[in-house]
Amino acid sequence: MIAELGHYMLVLALGLAVLQAVFPMIGAARQDGRMMMIGQPAAYGQFIFSLAAFASLTYSYIVSDFSVAVVARNSHSLKPMLYKISGVWGNHEGSLLFWVVFLALFGALVAYFGRGLPKSLRARVLSVQAMVGVGFYLFMLITSNPFERLPNVPFEGNGLNPLLQDPGLAFHPPFLYLGYVGLSVVFSFAIAALIEGRVDPAWARWVRPWTLLAWVFLTTGIVLGSWWAYYELGWGGWWGWDPVENASFMPWLVATALLHSAIVVEKRDTLKSWTILLAIIAFSFSLLGTFIVRSGIITSVHAFATDPERGLFILMFLALVIGGSFLLFALRSDKLQAGGLFAPISRESGLVINNLFLSVAAAVVLYGTLHPLLSDALFGVKSSVGAPFFNLVFGFLMIPLVMIMGLGVHFKWKRADIKGISQRLKAITGLSLLAALMTLYVTYGGDIMPVVWMGIGIWLLLSMLQELSSRVKLGQVPLKDSLSRLKRQPRSSWGMSLGHLGFAIGLIGIVATSSWSLEQQKVMRIGESMTIGDYTLRLDDVIAVAGPNYSAVRGIITVTGKDGASFMAHPESRTYISSPMTTTEGAVETTMAGDLFIVIGDAQTSGRWGVRVYYKPMQVWLWIGSTIMVIGGLFSLSDRRYRIGSPQGKKAAGKKNTRSAAHAI
Amino acid sequence: MPFKRFLPLFIFAGIFVAFAVGLTLNPREIPSALINKAAPEFSLPPLQGDGIGLQTADLNDPDHIIIVNFFASWCGPCRIEHPALEHLGKTEGVKLFGIAYKDRPSHSLSFLKSLGNPYAKIGADLKGRNAIDWGVTGTPETFFLKDGVIRYQHIGPIHEVQMEEILAVIKELQQ
Numbered sequence: 001m002i003a004e005l006g007h008y009m010l011v012l013a014l015g016l017a018v019l020q021a022v023f024p025m026i027g028a029a030r031q032d033g034r035m036m037m038i039g040q041p042a043a044y045g046q047f048i049f050s051l052a053a054f055a056s057l058t059y060s061y062i063v064s065d066f067s068v069a070v071v072a073r074n075s076h077s078l079k080p081m082l083y084k085i086s087g088v089w090g091n092h093e094g095s096l097l098f099w100v101v102f103l104a105l106f107g108a109l110v111a112y113f114g115r116g117l118p119k120s121l122r123a124r125v126l127s128v129q130a131m132v133g134v135g136f137y138l139f140m141l142i143t144s145n146p147f148e149r150l151p152n153v154p155f156e157g158n159g160l161n162p163l164l165q166d167p168g169l170a171f172h173p174p175f176l177y178l179g180y181v182g183l184s185v186v187f188s189f190a191i192a193a194l195i196e197g198r199v200d201p202a203w204a205r206w207v208r209p210w211t212l213l214a215w216v217f218l219t220t221g222i223v224l225g226s227w228w229a230y231y232e233l234g235w236g237g238w239w240g241w242d243p244v245e246n247a248s249f250m251p252w253l254v255a256t257a258l259l260h261s262a263i264v265v266e267k268r269d270t271l272k273s274w275t276i277l278l279a280i281i282a283f284s285f286s287l288l289g290t291f292i293v294r295s296g297i298i299t300s301v302h303a304f305a306t307d308p309e310r311g312l313f314i315l316m317f318l319a320l321v322i323g324g325s326f327l328l329f330a331l332r333s334d335k336l337q338a339g340g341l342f343a344p345i346s347r348e349s350g351l352v353i354n355n356l357f358l359s360v361a362a363a364v365v366l367y368g369t370l371h372p373l374l375s376d377a378l379f380g381v382k383s384s385v386g387a388p389f390f391n392l393v394f395g396f397l398m399i400p401l402v403m404i405m406g407l408g409v410h411f412k413w414k415r416a417d418i419k420g421i422s423q424r425l426k427a428i429t430g431l432s433l434l435a436a437l438m439t440l441y442v443t444y445g446g447d448i449m450p451v452v453w454m455g456i457g458i459w460l461l462l463s464m465l466q467e468l469s470s471r472v473k474l475g476q477v478p479l480k481d482s483l484s485r486l487k488r489q490p491r492s493s494w495g496m497s498l499g500h501l502g503f504a505i506g507l508i509g510i511v512a513t514s515s516w517s518l519e520q521q522k523v524m525r526i527g528e529s530m531t532i533g534d535y536t537l538r539l540d541d542v543i544a545v546a547g548p549n550y551s552a553v554r555g556i557i558t559v560t561g562k563d564g565a566s567f568m569a570h571p572e573s574r575t576y577i578s579s580p581m582t583t584t585e586g587a588v589e590t591t592m593a594g595d596l597f598i599v600i601g602d603a604q605t606s607g608r609w610g611v612r613v614y615y616k617p618m619q620v621w622l623w624i625g626s627t628i629m630v631i632g633g634l635f636s637l638s639d640r641r642y643r644i645g646s647p648q649g650k651k652a653a654g655k656k657n658t659r660s661a662a663h664a665i
Numbered sequence: 666m667p668f669k670r671f672l673p674l675f676i677f678a679g680i681f682v683a684f685a686v687g688l689t690l691n692p693r694e695i696p697s698a699l700i701n702k703a704a705p706e707f708s709l710p711p712l713q714g715d716g717i718g719l720q721t722a723d724l725n726d727p728d729h730i731i732i733v734n735f736f737a738s739w740c741g742p743c744r745i746e747h748p749a750l751e752h753l754g755k756t757e758g759v760k761l762f763g764i765a766y767k768d769r770p771s772h773s774l775s776f777l778k779s780l781g782n783p784y785a786k787i788g789a790d791l792k793g794r795n796a797i798d799w800g801v802t803g804t805p806e807t808f809f810l811k812d813g814v815i816r817y818q819h820i821g822p823i824h825e826v827q828m829e830e831i832l833a834v835i836k837e838l839q840q
Contacts, residue, residue: 237766273670277673280673281673284677315681315684315685318681318684319681322677323677323678323681326673326674327674328672329673329674330671330673330674331670332671333670334670370680373683373684373687374680374683542694665670
């Protein structure tokens with residue numbers, strides 16, 4: 001009954017979405033206020049109904065109603081409650097439902113907070129948002145109904161994969177989806193602006209927080225996924241350039257570019273059609289990430305072969321949304337007037353170069369991801385593009401990006417004084433050269449690229465710190481004044497500094513861990529020792545342990561560092577009772593200098609055990625850096641100029657801005 | 666320049682075409698690294714008793730097309746493909762061997778007892794080490810050999826509707 005109710009709610013939400021898509025759009029074209037007004041209540045209603053549908057499905061999971069096909073396939077009565085709930089969105093049908101709920105929520109938020117927007121713009125934004133929603137509702141109802149019942153109800157569910165029962169995995173997909181859906185709002189604003197034929201700083205002021213929000217979610221989602229892979233999969237890897245990862249990385253790159261180009265639109269009223277294009281591309285990548293990867297068209301086309309109806313629908317939907325938007329862009333983007341001019345060396349051009357490299361990076365990832373499919377489809381050749389390709393291209397492509405990042409923050413708007421800046425950066429450039437030389441000395445005989453990268457990473461870090469200290473006039477005014485200046489920095493400046501500092505820290509970690517990792521494997525008897533880097537490990541004992549739903553072997557290992565201090569490590573290899581599956585619980589000793597990652601494997605013959613050890617230098621810097629980046633994003637998001645974007649303040653701010661924009665043109 | 670503004674649309678159109686073609690491709694055609702290579706060296710115990718159940722030498726039979734099927738009693742799709750295997754086992758000029766993958770011999774035996782045993786010989790790959798050498802992606806998986814060389818690989822169960830396809834492959838190998 002509950003499942004049928006959810007199904008019905010979904011149909012009602014579809015109905016409201018159709019209303020929301022059609023009438024405000026017509027109303028905006030005819031300047032008919034009453035027709036435009038329909039958008040708002042429709043958006044609220046659509047959200048409530050889709051939420052009700054989601055709640056019904058969640059209920060079916062909680063009570064383990066295996067007559068619902070999705071629940072039977074993906075849940076199990078013995079699953080912990082947390083994973084029963086996370087199972088709701090952990091599959092194709094449920095993730096789509098999750099998507100539309102947030103699509104509808106964001107639509108409702110625009111309807112509520114957008115009361116200060118020009119009426120026709122808001123109507124059009126809501127309409128576009130609903131059009132995307134209609135596509136999703138139809139897709140679900142026609143090909144992937146989450147409420148489908150099974151004719152023969154099984155006694156038990158099918159989904160108890162222990163590897164997937166991990167908080168990292170339970171929460172990283174929803175963050176990614178939130179990021180994807182957040183970009184839908186940006187997309188709706190872009191399409192509405194194209195129809196409207198105008199983009200102004202007020203528009204950018206609306207688009208930027210949504211981009212920021214989406215970016216924060218995307219970053220969190222990607223990092224959580226990477227973290228899960230690192231700790232849970234037990235092979236010491238955190239990024240493999242596989243299609244699923246790439247699918248989330250592409251929208252991230254474009255969202256990052258958009259984040260920066262929207263600043264130019266907001267502050268300088270230029271780069272408009274480029275920003276619009278980025279907004280469309282960012283959402284297109286989100287759709288690609290949602291559909292194509294979930295359906296497996298890139299990795300293997302299994303899902304399509306079993307269900308060609310689904311594949312055809314997805315293809316048509318993508319053609320309509322992405323193709324339609326690009327067509328609209330081609331026809332309408334000349335309406336957008338370019339604004340202020342700027343010199344070749346200026347904050348603006350720094351941001352343009354940043355955009356250029358980020359877009360090329362996204363294009364490279366797209367190429368690498370689609371290459372196997374393209375070569376197969378067009379030339380009938382099976383091939384694959386592996387991590388070496390990406391590492392090589394990114395290794396070079398990112399150098400100019402990071403350089404412009406370190407320089408650009410010192411640039412002023414309109415025109416920057418390159419001489420003065422290089423003068424100021426002399427000291428830190430010297431320091432980073434020194435650091436690079438020291439790295440060369442320590443790693444002598446190894447590759448040269450990591451040395452170059454280490455120097456660049458440290459230079460970036462120092463450059464960001466110098467920018468922050470020059471902003472608070474550290475050393476030029478008394479320390480107390482500097483501190484009070486620091487306190488008065490607007491949150492968006494904090495966001496900028498933290499975001500970039502976090503990136504620099506993460507970058508240093510990435511360089512270290514991907515260049516100088518150590519790996520050792522040994523089949524050990526009890527009492528035997530092995531050495532890795534500065535550590536010596538002795539296998540003291542191996543004991544059998546019983547967990548709540550698994551049995552495990554646990555290694556008792558004494559690790560001795562270079563300084564003679566020692567500690568115990570207890571890696572486990574677990575075998576779950578309910579499904580014949582083994583997972584590794586590596587023992588990880590984390591320090592700022594590096595992670596020691598110990599994994600115990602299967603029992604070999606005659607009392608010997610396979611032990612794998614990794615040393616991952618500065619791995620934790622990656623997690624710290626990306627966390628700081630996310631915090632930076634949150635700081636920017638809470639900036640005053642967005643907070644006063646609440647209903648009452650918005651009107652005045654918006655008006656003032658359109659006027660000043662008119663002056664600029 | 667108007668062309669520039671159409672560029673994103675054109676690029677997308679290209680990708681779209683690739684997707685559309687991709688939809689029509691057969692995903693089961695995953696190329697195996699071992700195609701046209703000799704079968705890996707192995708020697709597996711039988712399901713019952715001592716000695717050798719199946720070994721590399723068994724595959725070098727000039728008069729027959731050799732089919733090696735990885736199966737397990739715990740694998741649902743293996744039950745689905747069982748009628749197809751019975752059919753193949755009775756086909757002229759073909760020898761069907763089985764490798765029980767990560768399965769308790771007693772379970773494999775009762776599986777074959779209840780469904781029928783289509784295999785001429787069976788080896789037990791208790792730890793799945795042998796399957797790694799063959800590049801097996803999962804059960805069931807079926808290899809077709811001629812003169813000890815792997816010529817074709819079928820991933821997943823052989824459905825009744827695919828029998829014609831499979832028989833065509835065997836015919837081709839026989840020539």
